[in-house]
Amino acid sequence: MAVGSDADICIWxxxxxxxxxxxxxxxxxxxxxxxxxxxxxxxxxTLLRGKSLRxxxxxxxxxxxxxxxxxxxxxxxxxx
Numbered sequence: 001m002a003v004g005s006d007a008d009i010c011i012w013x014x015x016x017x018x019x020x021x022x023x024x025x026x027x028x029x030x031x032x033x034x035x036x037x038x039x040x041x042x043x044x045x046t047l048l049r050g051k052s053l054r055x056x057x058x059x060x061x062x063x064x065x066x067x068x069x070x071x072x073x074x075x076x077x078x079x080x
Contacts (some may be wrong), residue, residue, distance in 0.1 A: 006049050013044035 018049045020034040 007049045008025065010043045010047075011045040012041060014041045016042040016044065018039070018042055 017038070017040050020032060020037045020039060022030065022032045022035055025032060
C-alpha cells in the first residue's frame with residue numbers, strides 16, 4: 001500500500017460461523033456446490049478504493065466496479 005494508491009482490502013473474521021446460502025452470494029450463477037455447508041471464517045469488511053463495500057452484517061450499497069489502469073514502471077520491475 002502506498003499513499004495515493006487504491007485501497008482494496010478485505011479484513012477476515014476467522015471466528016465468524018455461517019452456513020453458505022447461494023442467495024447471499026454475489027455471483028452470476030444460480031447455484032453453489034457448497035449450498036448448506038457450515039463454515040467458520042468470513043470477510044468481515046471489504047474496502048474498495050478506500051470505501052466500505054460490505055461488512056458482515058450488511059451491504060454498504062456500493063457495487064464493485066472494474067477499471068483499467070495502464071501499467072507503470074513501478075509495476076513492471078526492470079522496465080523504464
